[in-house]
Amino acid sequence: MSKIFTIAEGLQNLGALKTGGQGSVYKGMRMGPVYSAIKLIPTPIYVEDESDKNYRNFLNEVNKLQQVNTHSSPNVVKILSSGITDSGSFPYIEMEYIEGPELGELLLPPHQKVFTVKETLKVAEQLAAALAHCHQVDVKHGDVKSNNVKYNVQTANYVLLDFGLAIMSEEQRRTSIRHAGAIEFMAPEQHEGKMLLQTDIYSYGIILYELLAGQVPFPLEGGGDTARNTVMIGHLEKEIPDAMLLRKSNLENTFQADVLDKEMQVPHWLLELIGRCLQKNPLERYANGMELHQAVTVGILSAPQDFRLTENTLPNEDLQYAALYNETKEKNEKLEKELATLKPLALKAGIKYNKSTGGYYQENYIHASKTAFLGCVAACVLVIAFLVYNLATPRNNVVATLPTTPYKSPFEIANQQYKQGLLTAREDSIRIAKMQSAQQIKAAEKARKQNGKQKKKKKFFGIF
Template sequence: MSKVFTIAEGLQNLGALRTGGQGSVYKGMRMGPVYSAIKLIPTPIYVEDESDKNYLNFLNEVTKLKHVNEKPSPNVVKILSSGITESGSFPYIEMEYIDGPELSELLLPPNQKVFAVRELLKVTEQLASAIAHCHRVGVKHGDIKSNNVKYNVHTANYVLLDFGLAIMSEEQRRTSIRHAGAIEFMAPEQHEGKMLLQSDIYSYGVILYELLSGQVPFPLEGNGDTGRNAVMIGHLEKEVPDVMLLRKNNLVNEVSDEVLQNEMQVPQWLIKVVERCLQKNPADRFADGIELYDAVTKGLLLGEPQGARNHDHELPGGLLRLAASEKELRERNDRLEKELKLLKPLVSAAGIKYDEASGIYQPGNYIRAPKTAFVGLATVCALLIVFLSFSVFTKKEVVVPAKVVAPYESPLITYGKEYQQRLLKAREDSIAKAQLAENLKAIEVNEQNAKKKKRKKFLGIF
């Protein structure tokens, strides 16, 4: 029986997750039950010295990758470690293991062929945030595709994975792309071995196109050279097919007319973002992830999906619209504010002043009035209080029935500044959770190391 492939001391190999031209990804486990994903680069390094070009390239690129995690992002996988394997002398990077489905799996049955608009907007924002995070520290991913983005079932975030191409030399990238790269997601310039910031933007556009329409702009037919060449020519020369026509064709026989009409209301700004990302010339795309994220954020905050507040039906895949209940709550709030205005003159007559700045009623000067006036005023106030209490507590509440939905299809509602605050709060919470999990892992590893030292001391091993 052959020996299990060894990664490094303290890093156990639990088997391959997937293999490809850019290397293989293995599921690993550190000391204690801490799972990770290990990316192996297929070019072995026999001399761990700066005189070795491959080793030097590997060190330089890994140094860049470390900057990605200096400030954690909930949408970018954490790089845990890197080194050379004990068996085979292959360079590797160890990343956190994300538990959940890949983006490409969410387009397969029993799911719909396309993403609902609201969940599409969530992916649009979070993936743009991930790319911007990498580009801020000068890291180009180079291999952004739908099976390199995972939905984290524990945090409900979409996470960008696999920085394999980022740590390859230009020659290694060119060879890998030619023979085994995901050619459907690659920018035209990548076929020449170039990897630009704008290359990541193009791949991002392909992913959004796929989620919108149900397929990539230029699908691969077969895995031979003929099919790959056809896809490459498509990216270099052909016009991108109409994304909305494909979306309609993939929905028309799958959903009701009402859902179809609603799901065709894709924000115009989003379509324009996709079109700009898929320009053949890199200079015509967004310059980098930062500019892309700015455009997406403006679109989310200033534009709202048409009809988002006018329907109360289920979206494909079990997404439940909550807009109707929210609309009713807003109307009730407006009504209460009007009724409150009726009370203000009466309260003022009683010698109480209302501070507009603080929103607090302050005692004022007493007014001498006949006893009958006070009795009448008290009666009016009591009647108004009874009326308001009756209207509030007898109003039928809108109860949203409990519904088990696919975890990756959480609603995304955009309402200007309110949404921006929720977005920032959610991001801060995700970062705090990620930091807490990282601290807990570190404590666990330290405890394991302490136990190991005590065991060695007890056995007389130093």
């Protein structure tokens, strides 16, 4: 095959893959051979110097694209190289070549006009992951449409392609948009040449709408300026048509009744997500791809699926069950809110939950602070120590002796003997009392130790 023109040294041109207002895509081959896809930007750059505004903008945007590939994503095409062509001085970016059909081709015969719910959810998750990957490094794609998403037959993943508008200046985007063929996917602000992170979110919503409904909200009928203006006005001013009504009409002549009912059960969260993506005001959409991807992930992982659907999204035999499910769900949510309010009050009142019995009980202990408890213990110890000390300490009981006289009358002798007997009896009584006290203390200590071993430690004042 003869070359149409030279791309760059070592990069062979194998012919055009497709052409459009933003440029043309050619199949290339590096020495090896390694196949790639080359995106040519239609505005030439004659001075490769940073003093040239177009060349400077091109380098800045290419640097951003290179950041996208710092960490590879299975849902974003890899950027291999970039530069200026040897012939014509056209800026180009070289991307990996993805083998497989475009998403738009999968909606044409012999394929079905709409995607199944399962496959739509797969596209929703993977395309949201692709936008999150780009928006993390502040790269706006600017041309998200079904023809720029490919199904990789080798990995079974959907891959976002073609970063042509991402490397254009604002004036180039305005000129390109006026002649582009993807006006059906463009956000309202894009018609003024603006490109925001929310612009990609809007185009993402159009793709999901197309997969569910079988067509975009505002189809382009004809290639003239009048037809393009009609589509543009639709995005700027008109309400988005009901996707479920279009889906039902496109499914009725294709599937049997049981399959039709199943394929009409589109999750409500997905319809709400698409509705938010397609808001006219960019501030009312998801702020970026990261927020969008999080919403998709939460929706897919939510279980059971939300049955808050309309009559158009549920078969008739399931409407009664859906109403019952919604009513039960509302009651559960109300009870959970009441429980969250009452739980702190129950804990404060000493009401606790017994896991073994599954019931609630209230503690009958007197609650005191730890400081008060320790003070009571210290006071008890001091009282016991004082009593023990008094019992164990001998008393100095001095009995006065009678003066010695050379003569003692029988009366004096009897009196002396009586006093001596009293003294002896008192000493015996004290000695016996001390022995009994010591034995009682010893017995009490022994009993305390035995009780400590046999019985479990009990709470005291509700603290320990």
